Amino acid sequence: MKTQITPNLLISYVKNLLISGFLLAGAAVATHGVLASAVGQSAVPSKLYLTAAASSLVEQGLAAAAPTGPDAASYREIPSPGVRYLPNVARATNIPWIDSNGWRFARGMRKVSYAKVPAGSASLAAAEAFAFNVDAIINPDPKDLEDLGKMLRFLKANEQAPLPDLVNIGVVDNPSPLFDEVLNLLTRRNLLYKVVPAPDRTLDLNVQLGTPDFPAEAAANPYEFAARVRAKLGDDKRLVRLYGTSTVIARLTSDKSRARLYLLSFSSRRQQDAGAQGIRVRVQGRYQPAKFAAYGATPEAKVSDVRHPDTTTEFWVPDFNTLAIVDLEAMK
Amino acid sequence: MDRREFLSAMATGPALAALQPRPVPKYHIVTNHKPAAKPGMPGAFPGRVITVHSPTVIDEVTEKVDVPTVQSMIARGMSTLTGDKDPRDSWARFFNAQDFVGIKVNASGAPGAMSMPDVVAEITRNLTIVGVKPTNIVIHERGSGQILLPKYHEFVPAGVRVESASTWLGYDPDVYVEVNFFGEEDTRSYLIRMVSEQFTKIINVPNMKDHGASGVTGCLKNIAYGEFNNVARSHYHAQTETLTFIGTLATVEPLRSRTVLNIMDGLRGVWHAGPFSRDRKYRFYPKQLKFGTDPVAIDRLLIDIIDEKRKKEGVISVWNRDMKYFSTKQEDWERDPNMNRSIREPGHIEYASTLGLGVYDLRKIDHTELTV
Numbered sequence: 001m002k003t004q005i006t007p008n009l010l011i012s013y014v015k016n017l018l019i020s021g022f023l024l025a026g027a028a029v030a031t032h033g034v035l036a037s038a039v040g041q042s043a044v045p046s047k048l049y050l051t052a053a054a055s056s057l058v059e060q061g062l063a064a065a066a067p068t069g070p071d072a073a074s075y076r077e078i079p080s081p082g083v084r085y086l087p088n089v090a091r092a093t094n095i096p097w098i099d100s101n102g103w104r105f106a107r108g109m110r111k112v113s114y115a116k117v118p119a120g121s122a123s124l125a126a127a128e129a130f131a132f133n134v135d136a137i138i139n140p141d142p143k144d145l146e147d148l149g150k151m152l153r154f155l156k157a158n159e160q161a162p163l164p165d166l167v168n169i170g171v172v173d174n175p176s177p178l179f180d181e182v183l184n185l186l187t188r189r190n191l192l193y194k195v196v197p198a199p200d201r202t203l204d205l206n207v208q209l210g211t212p213d214f215p216a217e218a219a220a221n222p223y224e225f226a227a228r229v230r231a232k233l234g235d236d237k238r239l240v241r242l243y244g245t246s247t248v249i250a251r252l253t254s255d256k257s258r259a260r261l262y263l264l265s266f267s268s269r270r271q272q273d274a275g276a277q278g279i280r281v282r283v284q285g286r287y288q289p290a291k292f293a294a295y296g297a298t299p300e301a302k303v304s305d306v307r308h309p310d311t312t313t314e315f316w317v318p319d320f321n322t323l324a325i326v327d328l329e330a331m332k
Numbered sequence: 333m334d335r336r337e338f339l340s341a342m343a344t345g346p347a348l349a350a351l352q353p354r355p356v357p358k359y360h361i362v363t364n365h366k367p368a369a370k371p372g373m374p375g376a377f378p379g380r381v382i383t384v385h386s387p388t389v390i391d392e393v394t395e396k397v398d399v400p401t402v403q404s405m406i407a408r409g410m411s412t413l414t415g416d417k418d419p420r421d422s423w424a425r426f427f428n429a430q431d432f433v434g435i436k437v438n439a440s441g442a443p444g445a446m447s448m449p450d451v452v453a454e455i456t457r458n459l460t461i462v463g464v465k466p467t468n469i470v471i472h473e474r475g476s477g478q479i480l481l482p483k484y485h486e487f488v489p490a491g492v493r494v495e496s497a498s499t500w501l502g503y504d505p506d507v508y509v510e511v512n513f514f515g516e517e518d519t520r521s522y523l524i525r526m527v528s529e530q531f532t533k534i535i536n537v538p539n540m541k542d543h544g545a546s547g548v549t550g551c552l553k554n555i556a557y558g559e560f561n562n563v564a565r566s567h568y569h570a571q572t573e574t575l576t577f578i579g580t581l582a583t584v585e586p587l588r589s590r591t592v593l594n595i596m597d598g599l600r601g602v603w604h605a606g607p608f609s610r611d612r613k614y615r616f617y618p619k620q621l622k623f624g625t626d627p628v629a630i631d632r633l634l635i636d637i638i639d640e641k642r643k644k645e646g647v648i649s650v651w652n653r654d655m656k657y658f659s660t661k662q663e664d665w666e667r668d669p670n671m672n673r674s675i676r677e678p679g680h681i682e683y684a685s686t687l688g689l690g691v692y693d694l695r696k697i698d699h700t701e702l703t704v
Binding site: 189190227230235242243244245246276277280305307314316 | 502503505506512515516517518519520522561562
């Protein structure tokens with residue numbers, strides 16, 4: 001499905017950005033020496049709706065019933081999130097291919113419908129919508145109801161007023177059909193970006209197809225294009241790095257004094273098994289972890305071995321299933 | 333010879349005509365440990381290797397190990413290495429009652445190929461003789477699955493522990509090597525925390541094995557890839573980064589300083605399709621143990637052992653880089669010893685010598701061979 005983004009929507013999007021979040025987040029990250037900017041977001045938490053297939057969960061108050069009629073038409077159908085394992089050309093191993101909708105949300109899609117959700121994927125769909133703060137209708141497989149119910153309880157327990165996205169890459173919108181795949185790869189590589197109508201000098205890097213740094217033909221290979229973006233930015237400037245996983249997507253949000261990091265695991269076995277050291281996280285900026293919440297983690301699970309090399313914060317995130325949330329407080 | 337000269341020399345060598353080495357990656361080593369005044373590698377006896385043979389140490393049919401022979405081999409090997417008459421004095425040169433000793437075994441091919449439990453048991457017995465408490469001895473591997481297969485706990489004194497990074501302490505956030513080989517996202521390899529926070533000394537007990545990526549796997553690879561995580565990324569492609577990564581990891585402190593003794597288990601070995609041993613037809617029986625503090629010197633001799641066995645079997649050398657012998661299909665190189673799954677890099681041993689880890693030149697290796 002193609003994402004459609006109109007000029008008016010883009011203008012509104014940029015205005016929203018400038019008014020709502022940019023100044024706050026710019027101030028927050030400037031203290032860390034990072035030029036980042038905030039993407040305009042809804043000021044209220046995402047709303048999750050369930051189809052009749054999950055009426056029992058609606059009755060429990062875990063979500064609202066899905067809208068019908070004209071209201072439902074405003075929700076764009078998107079694919080179920082997940083992972084596929086593709087053969088590696090050089091070895092007998094498979095490499096994970098993440099199917100995330102993060103890039104669609106980055107293009108401004110705020111109301112979506114997970115209409116076709118295969119068994120085992122409903123909780124990931126709910127977590128994805130929650131993490132990216134979009135309103136979503138979920139049509140779960142009946143086999144998923146128990147797990148989805150647990151996930152919805154977890155999400156409710158961790159709901160808060162959304163913070164602006166932190167990004168430091170601007171990707172200038174482009175009508176090329178390859179553009180979507182480029183955004184998809186940037187999302188999967190945790191290169192935190194926003195789509196902009198024109199280069200934004202407040203960002204660390206602007207990516208514009210057709211420029212010498214990013215020739216249009218380079219987009220023909222999204223893998224190499226993402227690698228090019230990464231190289232141009234430099235790993236040292238990346239707002240989030242994840243070590244120990246290739247199947248987790250991060251979303252970082254922040255205001256002046258705090259940040260919230262969402263970690264979405266797309267692994268087919270979304271429960272990791274590395275104990276207290278599931279993933280090593282590096283975040284630009286100096287923070288103290290304030291709260292850790294993770295679906296599938298033990299109650300005593302917490303981030304550990306917090307370090308502050310240079311202007312960054314590093315810590316281990318313990319095992320979790322599907323979604324982990326790390327709340328961080330900026331250090332004085 | 334510095335690293336660039338080394339690569340230049342490698343590039344002009346006739347054996348490498350088919351594929352040129354990649355440039356040395358940009359390694360960033362992070363550690364909060366300083367080297368010892370005399371680091372364990374190459375240690376007290378650079379260039380010295382003692383090989384003890386025994387035709388009766390293992391039965392080639394049953395693969396049963398003769399324990400008294402192992403005991404004699406280790407006693408002779410250690411005393412010859414140090415020049416002491418009494419092997420207890422030899423052990424006491426390296427270890428005392430205050431030490432907490434990690435024994436880095438290799439169980440990646442278990443049960444077909446592994447650091448033999450009988451050998452490991454005799455090492456632990458000698459440690460306790462010189463006063464090391466059994467509770468201060470930890471047989472370990474990085475991964476938790478393979479270490480259980482040899483059942484070391486059934487062979488060693490009570491109190492000796494068998495652990496992995498998954499079961500004890502995990503990884504040290506302050507000791508890692510950062511490098512981007514092929515554009516991979518996870519660019520760090522962390523040291524297991526047992527090494528940095530618990531062990532005062534490490535005994536390295538590798539096997540004699542072929543390796544599809546590094547050419548052979550001996551002391552250097554066992555201590556490097558066995559103590560750090562996220563290392564397989566160096567050989568996900570036909571042309572690997574094992575040439576420089578293995579030696580680089582082995583130089584990281586405190587691993588380098590604390591690895592004070594290498595005992596290579598060559599009772600049985602693997603001459604093709606390593607490091608695993610899924611097919612017994614690729615196993616062979618060198619019936620020997622090698623002793624030394626210098627991992628490079630021991631591994632240099634290992635190359636010839638594996639290559640001579642391969643020559644005897646009529647198959648290509650571990651040095652062969654011709655792409656006509658390359659296949660991406662696992663079943664090809666498992667079935668046919670003339671097929672490679674990667675461009676092998678036995679040159680990783682010479683490269684490690686350029687990092688100061690030991691002596692590579694055969695003319696400078698002081699090799700003593702004994703038979704018991």
